[in-house]
Amino acid sequence: MILPIVAYGAEILRSKGKEITPDYPNLNKLIEDMWETMYASNGVGLAAPQINKDIRLFVMDSKQVFENQDDDEKGKYPDEPGIKQVFINAQVTALNGQEWAYNEGCLSIPRIREDVMRNETVTISYVDEHFTSYEKTFNGITARIILHEYDHIEGKLFIDYLKPLKRKLLRGKLDDISKGKVRADYKMIFPK
Template identity: 45%
Template sequence: MILPITIYGHPVLRKIAKDIDKDYPDLEKFMADMWQTMYFADGVGLAAPQVGRSIRMFVLDCSNFADEEPELEGFKKMFINAKITERTGEEWSMSEGCLSIPGLNEDVVRPESIKIEYYDENWEFHEEEYSGYAARVIQHEYDHLEGIMFTDHCSPLRKRLLKSKLTGISKGKFSAKYRFNLAK
């Protein structure tokens, strides 16, 4: 089932998400719904808070970027109870967007590499290192688990300049091809 995307301004996007266990209600269905929702919305990643659930889960599929980074061929993963344990390397800037902030892209500076611990959809534990585009997308989705939006990484001046645009988005002044939830 395609779930509605939670839009900037909704309180669930600012909560620190909770760990879950394998007995989480309807987990298999929710995992399938996350994939279906992400693909329907043309996303590269989607975190559970973005569909209204404050749990530590996100999905991503970076395989469309394999032309630039061949190691991303078939890179499709689910992260449950993820914890970034280290961020290293040179910081670099790249334009980012977000399904929860439709129509807005901003340059965000992030470290080049990360180490992360997580469980996959089969509850197998992983400790892995990523760099480049994969590390960027993981950090973006991980931020959602921490109640952080990509615009929080902008400079204070840029945040002031974005304020009216973000207020408009929170009130539904945007265009999106997917269903969404606004704060009430």
């Protein structure tokens, strides 16, 4: 089932997600719905707060980025061909490498894209949908998507990384999103 995406301005996007256990109600269905919602919205990642759930869960698929890139982009990133993964109760344990800029967007902040600086490499501990524990290091585009989605379960948004002047210039567009004056190609829930 395709779920509506929570728009910028909603309180849940600023709250830290709670850890869950394997007996979380209808977890498999929720994950299935998150994948369906993410793909239907043309996203590469989706975190539970974006579908109005205050839990530490996100899904991401960096394979799509590589499948859809131009020929001149092939081989540019070290994580090619990417991964498709569920992350539950994730905790970043290390950030390494140089910071690099990449143009990011967010399903909860439609029609706004900005260059964001993030580390090249992230080490993260998490459990998958079977509650198998991992601690892995990711780099490139995959690391960037993981960090973007991880921020959602920490109550952060990609616009938090922008310089104050840039955020000030975006204030009108952000206010329009929170007031429901911006439309996306997918169903959204706007703050009251």
